[in-house]
Amino acid sequence: MSQQTKYLLNESQMPRFWYNLQADLPKPLPAVLHPGTMKPVSPDDLAPLFPMSLILQEVSQEREIEIPEPVRDVFQLWRPAPLFRAHRLEKALGTPARIFYKYEGGSPAGSHKPNTAVPQAFYNKEAGVKRLVTETGAGQWGTSLAFAGSLYGMEVEVFQVRVSYDQKPYRRAVMETYGARCFASPSTETAYGRSVLAKDPHHPGSLGIAISEAVELAVQRDDTKYALGSVLNHVLLHQTIIGQEAMLQMEMADTWPDVVVGCTGGGSNFAGIAFPFIGHGLRGGPKPRIVAVEPAACPSLTRGKYAYDFGDTGHMTPLTKMHTLGSQFTPPGFHAGGLRYHGMAPMVSHVKELGLIEAVSYNQVDCFEAGVLFARHEGIVPAPEANHAIKGAIVEALRCKAEGKVETILFNLCGHGHFDMTSYQKYFAGELTDEHYDEAELAMALAGLPSVPEPV
Amino acid sequence: MSQQTKYLLNESQMPRFWYNLQADLPKPLPAVLHPGTMKPVSPDDLAPLFPMSLILQEVSQEREIEIPEPVRDVFQLWRPAPLFRAHRLEKALGTPARIFYKYEGGSPAGSHKPNTAVPQAFYNKEAGVKRLVTETGAGQWGTSLAFAGSLYGMEVEVFQVRVSYDQKPYRRAVMETYGARCFASPSTETAYGRSVLAKDPHHPGSLGIAISEAVELAVQRDDTKYALGSVLNHVLLHQTIIGQEAMLQMEMADTWPDVVVGCTGGGSNFAGIAFPFIGHGLRGGPKPRIVAVEPAACPSLTRGKYAYDFGDTGHMTPLTKMHTLGSQFTPPGFHAGGLRYHGMAPMVSHVKELGLIEAVSYNQVDCFEAGVLFARHEGIVPAPEANHAIKGAIVEALRCKAEGKVETILFNLCGHGHFDMTSYQKYFAGELTDEHYDEAELAMALAGLPSVPEPV
Numbered sequence: 080m081s082q083q084t085k086y087l088l089n090e091s092q093m094p095r096f097w098y099n100l101q102a103d104l105p106k107p108l109p110a111v112l113h114p115g116t117m118k119p120v121s122p123d124d125l126a127p128l129f130p131m132s133l134i135l136q137e138v139s140q141e142r143e144i145e146i147p148e149p150v151r152d153v154f155q156l157w158r159p160a161p162l163f164r165a166h167r168l169e170k171a172l173g174t175p176a177r178i179f180y181k182y183e184g185g186s187p188a189g190s191h192k193p194n195t196a197v198p199q200a201f202y203n204k205e206a207g208v209k210r211l212v213t214e215t216g217a218g219q220w221g222t223s224l225a226f227a228g229s230l231y232g233m234e235v236e237v238f239q240v241r242v243s244y245d246q247k248p249y250r251r252a253v254m255e256t257y258g259a260r261c262f263a264s265p266s267t268e269t270a271y272g273r274s275v276l277a278k279d280p281h282h283p284g285s286l287g288i289a290i291s292e293a294v295e296l297a298v299q300r301d302d303t304k305y306a307l308g309s310v311l312n313h314v315l316l317h318q319t320i321i322g323q324e325a326m327l328q329m330e331m332a333d334t335w336p337d338v339v340v341g342c343t344g345g346g347s348n349f350a351g352i353a354f355p356f357i358g359h360g361l362r363g364g365p366k367p368r369i370v371a372v373e374p375a376a377c378p379s380l381t382r383g384k385y386a387y388d389f390g391d392t393g394h395m396t397p398l399t400k401m402h403t404l405g406s407q408f409t410p411p412g413f414h415a416g417g418l419r420y421h422g423m424a425p426m427v428s429h430v431k432e433l434g435l436i437e438a439v440s441y442n443q444v445d446c447f448e449a450g451v452l453f454a455r456h457e458g459i460v461p462a463p464e465a466n467h468a469i470k471g472a473i474v475e476a477l478r479c480k481a482e483g484k485v486e487t488i489l490f491n492l493c494g495h496g497h498f499d500m501t502s503y504q505k506y507f508a509g510e511l512t513d514e515h516y517d518e519a520e521l522a523m524a525l526a527g528l529p530s531v532p533e534p535v
Numbered sequence: 536m537s538q539q540t541k542y543l544l545n546e547s548q549m550p551r552f553w554y555n556l557q558a559d560l561p562k563p564l565p566a567v568l569h570p571g572t573m574k575p576v577s578p579d580d581l582a583p584l585f586p587m588s589l590i591l592q593e594v595s596q597e598r599e600i601e602i603p604e605p606v607r608d609v610f611q612l613w614r615p616a617p618l619f620r621a622h623r624l625e626k627a628l629g630t631p632a633r634i635f636y637k638y639e640g641g642s643p644a645g646s647h648k649p650n651t652a653v654p655q656a657f658y659n660k661e662a663g664v665k666r667l668v669t670e671t672g673a674g675q676w677g678t679s680l681a682f683a684g685s686l687y688g689m690e691v692e693v694f695q696v697r698v699s700y701d702q703k704p705y706r707r708a709v710m711e712t713y714g715a716r717c718f719a720s721p722s723t724e725t726a727y728g729r730s731v732l733a734k735d736p737h738h739p740g741s742l743g744i745a746i747s748e749a750v751e752l753a754v755q756r757d758d759t760k761y762a763l764g765s766v767l768n769h770v771l772l773h774q775t776i777i778g779q780e781a782m783l784q785m786e787m788a789d790t791w792p793d794v795v796v797g798c799t800g801g802g803s804n805f806a807g808i809a810f811p812f813i814g815h816g817l818r819g820g821p822k823p824r825i826v827a828v829e830p831a832a833c834p835s836l837t838r839g840k841y842a843y844d845f846g847d848t849g850h851m852t853p854l855t856k857m858h859t860l861g862s863q864f865t866p867p868g869f870h871a872g873g874l875r876y877h878g879m880a881p882m883v884s885h886v887k888e889l890g891l892i893e894a895v896s897y898n899q900v901d902c903f904e905a906g907v908l909f910a911r912h913e914g915i916v917p918a919p920e921a922n923h924a925i926k927g928a929i930v931e932a933l934r935c936k937a938e939g940k941v942e943t944i945l946f947n948l949c950g951h952g953h954f955d956m957t958s959y960q961k962y963f964a965g966e967l968t969d970e971h972y973d974e975a976e977l978a979m980a981l982a983g984l985p986s987v988p989e990p991v
Contacts, residue, residue, distance in 0.1 A: 458685070
């Protein structure tokens, strides 16, 4: 080859353990609180929702947690995932920086989400669970859980945020191809959904509402558990395989990132690429800058409050300390549904508070512009969510150009955009505009945060 | 790993040469004829359409033709492509057969088409061509050429068959993301398109019509060439990288196919997987059965006539000897647009006549049923075209079950179905029916084949 573009690991190099950042944190995570007692939840409190194996991963302090062999067998379908050098984008930008991207769009669902959907389905199957119920924003997570459920012969029910259900009809068809059932949320399937519809029959929905609906159904049935596609510690843990592979691949490329960039909605793809590098730095390795890029229309890390809040709108979940816009905040209906969440993963919020990461936000039109530039030079049409990471990486590359610095930039291209072409159509038709939240609504949502007694 | 599912080649194992079956044929291909003189065409006759490097590949008798290094550099984005063992499908079918599939859906366009789009754009760029014009059926080829054009900074114009343009709006958005211009064909952009619309303003279009439109535009402009996504010898040549890789991977899996299955529209993905195995057999290696699967609604190999015919409906192309339903035949609008072509690649037709391959046809509902079974067990949602190959492989696997034979079946999964979810929606809604052509129309189209004097 005249120039190496791809860094590929062989099967035997697929990581055998997930990396748990909790083991290396200088300060432990704040406790998760029971909303009734305001006391830390016990594993038993979570048992109606999750199998015990996942609950134990949620609280584990072990640095390495073994990936079950049957899960690694399924991972072969798309893992190890490639790392690419973006030579053509570098040239187009005229930057001296080296830009690398980890590509997670090669999975059957087209994103990083199967990295956690498969182990979640596996552990639930092992625990005798018959049915999984979940929510989905952009549809990536619902598709992924439907895919994983089909492999294990489990029923899957998905509450899809209505604005996404309407914008992305093909996503539903994929979920049904995998045998799952889909409901537009808010739905009439649950008491909570019906209460939301009673107030506003045209409610666009939100992840927070869809979570409430899924949780409501899960706790009602003995043979059913809930599965979440982001936010929780065990979900972020499963995604660390991205960064673990990337570390091996950066070594193959004989370099190390100066900057690691990921987009953040709930936080899972960001944590996946970033946490192994953060941990490596905390254990004495080099400390790259870690940049979380979020949508300006839903800026939990940059505009939210670090406080205890509910994970859902209907207040059925425990309270976690996180950057939040308030559980009653409904993000505007912009085209990166996977980033439309009022909160941020507690682990990501915690490392932000510890000063281990930076956060920035960009508007969607700028992000689409970055995504189209990327597609025309690198050949992959990115998901709207991933466009935020690309925008972040381009900003860093242009900084390097201005400063004349030869830095290495690594970002996570968490999914392809083949299901998101409606939004590209709008972009090219000039119909895509920047969405803005209502400042008064945000202030009200923040004012409505639950009051939690100071911990002892 | 408890069981190996994936057979992956490393970068250094990517083939450096395409395999040219013409070198090993027991009998040479019939000549291509000039429609005016009925004499064999010369390379110069084709020069208005293609750069000389591709014309020379079209007629080359060399067994190995080098893949240019810059093309291999681009191929790194998705090649070498994985070979998978379909363990879960085997189990679901209860077959003793070993089912392997080569997966070409990992390319940026989601199918095998970039395997030829990239070298075609490369050779045109080298020849100083500024603009490429083409047609597309399912949209896979137009997307692929748009992708390749964007990498080389070339303009791309695509005539998309109207029924596909309407069924697959997202395809157009992808082409535009890559910077291409799209027209629904028949269009008002060309004299031929206008003549078709004058007779039937609601004509659903066909590949044959779209080819005429693209050829018309290409010959009118000095800086513009035509690019074809299937049928021609050089296109099939470029696709042989699929089978060459598969041969290395079958060796890794310590087996060799007893049956090789591919779907056939124009013939390129089929030739890609099959020709290296056919050639290997002709040179003294084992001779697997080679099965071409075509749609019952457009059955050129199984119901067409082996005769000289035009490649397009407007009669602007040379005459080639092939299995054809007649250039005036308009296939019904079924959901595998990539297989809606009246003719068959001359090379594929020739090996059929030589008895080197078999051909079968299946209806679309049966093929979707096979595709959904595959998705639920193997995890990849296949393109409707690829569902034909899956159906063919399943029929072979069930034959092995009935006969108690442990055979090895290899098929080409030429693309994913993420752009084709409309057709899956219809399938699940029970709205997908088998399409049938009109027997009288077929008879008339066959009766209208051009009369060609017997060769000397």
